Amino acid sequence: MKGAANLRTALLTTFALILCLYSTRGDYCEVNLCHNGGTCVTSVGEDPFICICADGFGGDTCNLTETGPCSPNPCKNDGLCEVIAPTRRGDVFSEYICKCQSGFEGVQCQINVNDCDQQPCKNGGVCRDLDGDYTCQCPSPYVGKQCQFRCTSLLGMEGGAIVESQISASSVHYGILGLQRWGPELARLNNQGIVNAWTSATNDRNPWIEVNMQKKMRLTGIITQGASRMGTAEYIKAFKVASSFDGQTYTTYREGGQRIDTVLVGNTDNDSTKTNLFDPPIVAQYIRIIPVVCRRACTLRMELVGCELNVYSNTAGCSEPLGMKSRLISDGQLSASSSYKTWGIDSFTWHPQFARLDKQGKTNAWSPANNNCSEWLQVDLEKTKRLTGIITQGAKDFGVVQFVSVFKVAYSNDGESWSMVMDEKTSNHKLFQGNTDNNTHKKNLFEPPFYAQYVRVIPWEWHERITLRMELLGCDD
Numbered sequence: 354m355k356g357a358a359n360l361r362t363a364l365l366t367t368f369a370l371i372l373c374l375y376s377t378r379g380d381y382c383e384v385n386l387c388h389n390g391g392t393c394v395t396s397v398g399e400d401p402f403i404c405i406c407a408d409g410f411g412g413d414t415c416n417l418t419e420t421g422p423c424s425p426n427p428c429k430n431d432g433l434c435e436v437i438a439p440t441r442r443g444d445v446f447s448e449y450i451c452k453c454q455s456g457f458e459g460v461q462c463q464i465n466v467n468d469c470d471q472q473p474c475k476n477g478g479v480c481r482d483l484d485g486d487y488t489c490q491c492p493s494p495y496v497g498k499q500c501q502f503r504c505t506s507l508l509g510m511e512g513g514a515i516v517e518s519q520i521s522a523s524s525v526h527y528g529i530l531g532l533q534r535w536g537p538e539l540a541r542l543n544n545q546g547i548v549n550a551w552t553s554a555t556n557d558r559n560p561w562i563e564v565n566m567q568k569k570m571r572l573t574g575i576i577t578q579g580a581s582r583m584g585t586a587e588y589i590k591a592f593k594v595a596s597s598f599d600g601q602t603y604t605t606y607r608e609g610g611q612r613i614d615t616v617l618v619g620n621t622d623n624d625s626t627k628t629n630l631f632d633p634p635i636v637a638q639y640i641r642i643i644p645v646v647c648r649r650a651c652t653l654r655m656e657l658v659g660c661e662l663n664v665y666s667n668t669a670g671c672s673e674p675l676g677m678k679s680r681l682i683s684d685g686q687l688s689a690s691s692s693y694k695t696w697g698i699d700s701f702t703w704h705p706q707f708a709r710l711d712k713q714g715k716t717n718a719w720s721p722a723n724n725n726c727s728e729w730l731q732v733d734l735e736k737t738k739r740l741t742g743i744i745t746q747g748a749k750d751f752g753v754v755q756f757v758s759v760f761k762v763a764y765s766n767d768g769e770s771w772s773m774v775m776d777e778k779t780s781n782h783k784l785f786q787g788n789t790d791n792n793t794h795k796k797n798l799f800e801p802p803f804y805a806q807y808v809r810v811i812p813w814e815w816h817e818r819i820t821l822r823m824e825l826l827g828c829d830d
């Protein structure tokens with residue numbers, strides 16, 4: 354590849370010179386970058402220049418040899434080209450058909466079908482069309498790709514599946530000379546008896562009761578109930594809910610799109626139940642009920658409503674594409690340490706937003722300004738997701754095959770402090786084996802999976818230039 358590299362360096366230098374001399378005129382055809390007698394033309398479409406190739410040649414710079422109607426592949430969006438009659442008629446090949454990937458149609462698979470037309474979202478889910486896919490925004494308590502599942506199991510306060518040791522509180526009220534203990538383990542919906550609920554101590558200014566579900570669960574609602582003590586009704590009139598993954602840091606629940614903590618309306622008497630739904634659902638291991646307004650005392654019986662995680666993800670478990678290719682991950686969620694420009698031309702910038710698996714076009718991947726190990730590509734998933742794998746792919750820069758052959762992965766929950774994915778055997782940073790050509794998908798699994806909002810790919814070894822297209826695999830939980 355040394356020759357090609359030299360050629361490119363020469364081109365680059367010549368081109369930079371020409372650019373400086375002619376930048377006011379912006380004539381990108383001053384140096385003809387088209388091979389094999391191709392004609393260079395400016396001011397056509399969005400590109401600085403295009404090559405009109407001589408008979409028998411194709412590709413962006415006319416250095417691909419046409420060897421049949423399917424080479425180079427005329428089908429867009431990963432369509433498979435099939436020859437129906439390999440004969441040449443006139444001066445163009447037309448005897449092929451494109452077999453399109455799902456979500457695309459047209460003679461050359463150039464049309465992105467609106468995947469929402471079939472109304473795939475059930476139960477009031479709102480559909481959004483993606484490239485070759487769709488996503489449903491489900492109203493609580495519905496979950497699943499198509500909002501087809503109801504996440505409404507009773508988690509076991511009343512039934513007893515949640516045992517005493519899983520329930521704790523900031524304080525406990527002791528009644529009748531300390532003989533009656535209104536402990537948190539009594540806070541079970543429809544609990545009967547004289548002492549049948551949790552009550553916080555009278556002097557507790559910041560009361561709370563907490564359930565440790567022992568693993569991450571999805572909560573879609575809570576049912577609350579007061580109680581009566583010495584013939585008087587006591588209950589929580591208004592409360593907040595906070596949740597935590599680790600029992601250390603807590604997030605107070607906010608309804609979708611709200612910027613302030615949600616105050617939920619509680620009970621109005623000693624016995625009736627009040628149900629509140631969480632929309633969006635809360636995913637957490639610890640759930641804390643924080644009374645805001647109490648009648649006489651903060652007294653509570655309750656039930657949690659929700660379901661296990663992952664059960665509904667999909668048949669293959671937690672390994673859905675998270676949206677690089679489908680564009681569920683938007684351009685604004687992608688960033689990088691820097692971006693390379695072929696021949697220094699702005700229109701040929703290899704933006705991080707181009708790092709989408711199977712992206713087509715002249716500049717169709719991310720490539721950084723420098724080729725060293727300080728460069729990175731970052732995805733902000735906008736909320737914590739479970740990550741189980743990554744697919745990487747190289748690309749071609751005007752005919753030159755480029756790819757990342759070894760890379761590392763880092764992740765973070767705040768975009769500031771980062772953890773490296775480690776190799777369990779060696780206790781060093783895990784080195785993932787990447788690509789070996791310009792197009793093949795290389796899949797690596799994260800074992801074990803991790804939870805994160807931010808993911809960074811750090812190229813470690815590469816061929817020609819660092820060049821990357823990719824997809825992340827995982828699920829919402």
Ligand SMILES: *[C@@H]1O[C@H](CO)[C@@H](O)[C@H](O)[C@H]1NC(C)=O
Pocket residue numbers: 581584585586622623624625
């Ligand atoms: C508690 O609720 C029950 C059932 O609704 C009702 O009969 C009773 O009068 C209530 N007791 C108090 C003290 O409010």
Ligand SMILES: *[C@@H]1O[C@H](CO)[C@@H](O)[C@H](O)[C@H]1NC(C)=O
Pocket residue numbers: 723724725726727
């Ligand atoms: C990578 O290249 C940039 C620009 O040349 C330089 O500032 C940086 O220190 C380099 N990093 C390493 C690890 O060599």
Ligand SMILES: *[C@@H]1O[C@H](CO)[C@@H](O)[C@H](O)[C@H]1NC(C)=O
Pocket residue numbers: 357360388414416417751752753
């Ligand atoms: C196409 O041209 C580039 C130089 O721009 C060269 O590096 C590459 O090898 C050529 N490809 C083919 C298939 O000839």
Ligand SMILES: *[C@@H]1O[C@H](CO)[C@@H](O)[C@H](O)[C@H]1NC(C)=O
Pocket residue numbers: 754790791792793
């Ligand atoms: C690049 O990938 C395409 C599609 O897989 C393949 O047909 C082509 O041979 C590759 N080019 C080179 C130079 O490896």
